[in-house]
Amino acid sequence: MKQTSSTYLNVNGQLIDLAVPQVMGILNVTPDSFYADSRKQVEADIAARAKQILDEGASIIDIGAYSSRPNAEHISAEEEMSRLRNGLEIIRKNHPDAIISVDTFRADVAECCVRDYGVAIINDIAAGEMDQRMFETVARLGVPYIMMHMKGTPQNMQAEPQYENFLKEVFLYFARKVQQLRDLGAKDIILDPGFGFGKTLEHNYELMAHLEEFAIFELPLLVGVSRKSMIYRLLGGTPQEALNGTTVLDTVALLKGADILRVHDVREAVEAVQITEKLKSQWKL
Template sequence: MKKTFTKYINVNGRLMDLSYPQVMGILNLTPDSFYADSRKQSEAEIIARARQICEEGGSIIDVGAYSSRPNAEHIAAGEEMERLRKGLQIILREQPDAVISVDTFRADVARMCVEEYGVALINDISAGEMDADMFPTVARLGVPYILMHMQGTPQTMQQAPHYDNLLKEILLYFARKVQQLRDLGAKDLIIDPGFGFGKNLEHNYELLDKLDEFQIFELPLLVGVSRKSMIYKLLGGGPEDALNGTTVINTLALDRGADILRVHDVKAATEAVQIYAAMKGLKPTED
């Protein structure tokens, strides 16, 4: 299915054109994210990572303070906020022009990050399922909102996930969620199919194969497969061995309509975008 519509999101009063795919670099403020090299907690580590994302071509920095890996430890909202306050202060001081997304499922955390730190996007792995206040909150805040599909919670999502019809169930899930958000006046919605979240190996590759079906919503599509188990469970090794597989899947995702790639390895993803864009004759928008 070809993309026949133009997608823009409003980030801090500036339109970001997603007709040229964008790269979102991951900056984890957690001590227990699944990929050890992504954990950044000291000031020097946070500064270096934020600089690296920007220098390697990332247009969005996605900051997370709650690990969503399978069986992750559940932390209180106060601890998540404390980690984010520290991290956001450093990032904004060092990269004041950066477009920042915050990865949280909590409405109070989202509100704090937008109102106190000017965060541009909210990235919610639960699409409002883990906090009933999230939808009205993002609608009031007026920031772009990434809603992801997940079956279960981070603590339960890999306990025998099951679907009668994977694609149909996920498409209906998003149809319902998007309508709820639009009824509240939310704008700039971004869909994330949720690779690895309540999906087994076969589910993930079926989802990848059918990714172009999500164009039906005429909304931006975010894909996050970076170094996930769907790669190394198939090819062997661990997260540290999964860069090549990540790049292959990112390239396939771009050809199936992905508008944003959420990644650990920004340079590799940026190069994949450049090659894909050259093939399609796409040009980045000049600021």
Template sequence: MRTSTIKYINVNGKLMDLAEPQVMGILNVTPDSFYAGSRQQTETEISLRARRIVDEGASIIDIGAYSSRPNAEHISPEEEMRRLRTGLEIINREHPGAVVSIDTFRADVAKMCVEEYGAAIINDIAAGEMDAAMFPTIAQLGVPYIMMHMQGTPQNMQAQPHYDHLLKEVFYYFSQKVQQLRDLGAKDIILDPGFGFGKTPEHNYQLMNHLEEFSIFQLPLLVGVSRKSMIYKLLGGTPDDALNGTTALNTIALLKGADILRVHDVKAAVETIKIVQKMKACAATF
């Protein structure tokens, strides 16, 4: 078990303390997310989902309008913006002051959400690989930036994922990206190993097994394994059956240094954090 260095990120001018791990609740304004329970399209559905995320204790709402599941349909920037505007208007009206993260790989979408709707964080599955303007835009906006490791694109990432040395390649990828962002003046950088993105189930469990080694970057670490295929392909069933496996992996991730859990099931994640934090506190006073 590793005790994380205390980290902070600046969200809308306020420091979010990651000494206690935070929960990011997923709100997908899409018709085709891999987990049907996370798809919200009508105003009523979006409103109810946002309310549940807040009521169950998440400190961040992560809203996405472009499905990144394998073989996902590619939609235009205009359609992505339209969906996000609908969701953000509802969140801003009903939950003013909520910390909102935007799940997008497009710089113009990120800019619109931050400048027009006050979004606090950008969550990019492509780490700038799918839009060369993303890194300069992030530096200009000055918002925390979550960059994920992905091999390929959502349309082809699971075709034939291959690594000669998984951990070394992921670490090298992040070291280059972090330096590029630092050179541009970006400050609050969060790493996401990208479970399920261009990786086989074996790759995913190898990454989880070595998760504590990401502490070498001395940056906040986000883990998103919620109801993913690495769980239900191992245990059987579908995403609907994967909550127990999600909780097991989230527990392991927390013990290995995860600072943010990105989840569909907020209440379960909040409870997991409370139990792990209590255990760590008792260990520290033994």
């Protein structure tokens, strides 16, 4: 189990204390995300989903307008921003104080969301690989930045991903990226190991088995395994049937040092946090 001191994220002048892990609820304003129940496109559905995320105990709403599922259709920045504007306007109207993260790999989209809608966090699946201006942009904006490990792009990442030394490559990738960001003056860097992105089933479980080793970076760790194929391909079934497996892996991740869980099912993740925190408090006695 990872032992760390309390870490704070500065989000729009508010401090989020990661001494207790936080839950980030997924709101997809896309027509094609892998989990059909997460797709919200009309105002009533977007508003209801944002309310549900907050009511069930999440501290962050993560809104995405570009599906990053394997073989996803590539859409333009204009289309992505159009979808985001619609969703962000609805969230801001109904929940003006909500902490919002935007899931985008595009620097211009990130800047527009922060500048025009007060978005607090940028969540980049590509860690700057799909837009070379992203690192400079987030450093200049001064917002917390989640960078994920992904080999390839959403269009090709699952085409037989291969590594010479899987864990070594992931750790060296983050070491290089963290240094680049720090050289630019970026603050509040969050690491996402990228479960399901350019990784086989075995890679995903190897990553989970060694999750506590990310403590070497002394940075917050986000884990997103919600309803992913590493669960339903192992157990059989579909994303719709992967809630129990998600909760199991979320619990393992929390015990191995996860600071933020990115999930579709907020209530279950919040309960996992409460139970693991109670358990860890007994271990400390």
